[in-house]
């Protein structure tokens with residue numbers, strides 16, 4: 001029986017150096033292989049041309065490289081690209097490339113499925129199968145960077161953790177992936193161009209604040225009234241707004257970073273003046289930005305985008321209270337690539 005080989009990218013650089021020393025080679029070999037694995041995204045040991053054949057064979061005998069495969073790529077009429085990404089164990093996640101005039105943003109997944117139960121989100125209908133490993137998150141970014149260079153003649157500029165899954169429920173792996181994305185030994189991107197979006201896990205927001213992370217934080221709020229939020233995001237019963245708010249105050253006191261809120265206005269749910277006032281009260285304590293996102297229907301008609309008047313009402317109330325507002329149009333709707341639509345349908 002073949003013993004299970006280890007994912008070589010689960011090793012730190014130091015562990016890889018150590019491995020070579022233990023196998024009678026120089027620690028420096030570890031640096032070379034590490035560079036192949038991350039910066040050069042090698043898919044096979046054979047690609048490591050400055051490493052001897054014997055060494056490559058020795059690596060082959062001990063490890064695997066669990067690189068992702070883009071199984072299917074769909075292009076929207078607005079230029080958005082959706083990748084169906086097959087993982088080494090056959091599970092599939094999705095990631096999205098969103099082009100604008102000046103930027104290319106990668107929207108990446110952090111889990112297969114999701115353990116949260118937001119009632120308006122297609123991903124919530126899948127079971128959470130497992131967390132993604134750091135290299136599986138990293139590879140999604142590399143794939144989109146390559147597509148951006150190929151189709152838009154420019155490198156990837158921004159990353160948002162707004163694909164499948166709740167990044168703060170897979171915090172350690174997300175953090176490791178970001179370390180490699182930002183490291184000169186990986187992609188060397190600025191952490192300021194990375195946004196982690198969360199439904200709001202207070203304990204983890206505090207941990208991020210303590211660790212003084214340099215990336216940006218977005219919170220999917222959707223309602224600042226507990227009763228309403230719990231009805232659409234049931235885990236709010238466990239992490240109520242009071243705790244979320246306290247964690248965000250802590251985050252701001254430590255990082256002095258503006259907080260972004262994502263917010264959909266739905267007919268009959270949060271399209272009232274009272275709901276908008278509650279939002280202002282919730283986010284006024286720190287410099288904030290609210291992204292009013294368009295709702296992307298996920299088939300059963302239970303939720304409906306509020307009419308334009310309600311969105312304008314939100315916009316003017318927020319602005320008159322000094323809160324930055326943007327109204328986001330959906331991208332990639334025709335290929336089910338928009339917010340909340342990722343569910344491995346194709």
Ligand code: SAH
Nearest residue numbers: 121162166197198199220262295296339340
């Ligand atoms: N779990 C994280 C990451 C997912 S991000 C989070 O909740 O932030 C995806 C964003 O799309 C979140 O703001 C989510 O609330 C929003 N969303 C989910 N379903 C949606 C839908 N059908 N239409 C528009 N936005 C949706």
